[in-house]
Amino acid sequence: MQPIVVENVHKSFGDVKALHNISLAVEEGELFGLIGPDGAGKSTLFRILTTLLLADKGSATVNGLHVVKDYRRIRQQVGYMPGRFSLYQDLTIEENLNFFATIFKTTVEENYDLIKEIYEQIAPFAKRPAGKLSGGMKQKLALCCALVHKPKVLFLDEPTTGVDPVSRKEFWEMLQRLKQKGIPIMVSTPYMDEAMLCDRVALIQKGEIMQINTPERIVQGFGKKIWAMRAQHMYRLIRDLRAFEGTDSCFAFGEYLHVTLRVPLETAEAYLAQKQHENLVIKPASAGIEDAFMQLMQEQNETL
Numbered sequence: 001m002q003p004i005v006v007e008n009v010h011k012s013f014g015d016v017k018a019l020h021n022i023s024l025a026v027e028e029g030e031l032f033g034l035i036g037p038d039g040a041g042k043s044t045l046f047r048i049l050t051t052l053l054l055a056d057k058g059s060a061t062v063n064g065l066h067v068v069k070d071y072r073r074i075r076q077q078v079g080y081m082p083g084r085f086s087l088y089q090d091l092t093i094e095e096n097l098n099f100f101a102t103i104f105k106t107t108v109e110e111n112y113d114l115i116k117e118i119y120e121q122i123a124p125f126a127k128r129p130a131g132k133l134s135g136g137m138k139q140k141l142a143l144c145c146a147l148v149h150k151p152k153v154l155f156l157d158e159p160t161t162g163v164d165p166v167s168r169k170e171f172w173e174m175l176q177r178l179k180q181k182g183i184p185i186m187v188s189t190p191y192m193d194e195a196m197l198c199d200r201v202a203l204i205q206k207g208e209i210m211q212i213n214t215p216e217r218i219v220q221g222f223g224k225k226i227w228a229m230r231a232q233h234m235y236r237l238i239r240d241l242r243a244f245e246g247t248d249s250c251f252a253f254g255e256y257l258h259v260t261l262r263v264p265l266e267t268a269e270a271y272l273a274q275k276q277h278e279n280l281v282i283k284p285a286s287a288g289i290e291d292a293f294m295q296l297m298q299e300q301n302e303t304l
């Protein structure tokens with residue numbers, strides 16, 4: 001059985017189409033990523049799947065249960081870590097965890113095996129109120145709270161947003177270990193590097209899925225030659241390249257621009273020479289998932 005199935009789901013808020021004809025299926029034991037910028041519709045989909053919001057059209061099942069008819073059973077069976085922290089700021093680590101266990105009519109001891117590894121990292125601060133924890137510690141506690149009743153499916157909405165790079169890395173290592181325990185996980189993130197850590201991802205923008213595939217296949221599907229370019233004045237370089245009719249796409253990428261061209265490189269070089277850019281560096285670059293995402297976003301914007 002596929003633990004999450006979404007079929008032709010639509011959801012609007014007034015004039016805003018938050019989700020438009022979304023269909024996807026998550027496989028057993030899969031770590032599935034929803035990748036997209038702010039406002040793409042990720043949280044709306046999580047809220048529908050965790051039965052907190054009704055879709056306008058379409059249907060969805062979680063662990064074989066229908067999100068509307070079987071909402072009570074779904075609520076007992078899933079773990080959900082919402083984007084904004086779900087913790088009670090005035091309760092300590094210990095109290096938060098006991099509280100979530102009690103809601104699910106279980107005890108921390110009963111399912112301690114599942115959270116042990118994560119909980120041990122925050123246990124020295126067990127008596128500290130959640131409001132006084134660092135971002136990384138809050139995130140670990142929120143994950144423990146989402147796991148304390150041994151859910152059959154785990155939903156994590158932007159769990160690493162605003163968390164430092166070391167904690168982000170640790171968090172993804174924890175997710176890999178949970179996946180090995182057989183728990184299917186749907187996780188959203190705006191960070192492209194995290195997309196590479198998922199088994200499959202759905203790239204989502206403006207409420208529409210642009211592509212679903214393994215991150216590797218998405219990168220392989222990027223067929224164009226990329227040039228990394230930089231110059232003394234980056235803002236002028238990006239402006240000139242975007243004004244150049246031979247430019248297909250041009251995006252900031254770390255300290256370089258990633259540029260694809262409709263014309264031979266020599267033509268672009270001659271154009272940039274005319275513009276007298278200082279310290280111009282141009283070198284070939286290999287595509288990453290971000291390039292594929294940018295290209296898909298550009299194509300989608302052109303057709304809207």
Ligand SMILES: Nc1ncnc2c1ncn2[C@@H]1O[C@H](COP(=O)(O)OP(=O)(O)OP(=O)(O)O)[C@@H](O)[C@H]1O
Pocket residue numbers: 013016017018036037038039040041042043044045083158
């Ligand atoms: N309750 C609501 N009322 C009105 N508009 C909403 C509501 N919830 C979401 N939206 C709008 O729907 C769109 C999708 O929002 P959603 O929160 O699902 O996106 P997201 O990808 O999770 O991004 P973010 O990280 O910013 O939450 C946005 O334009 C948002 O403003």
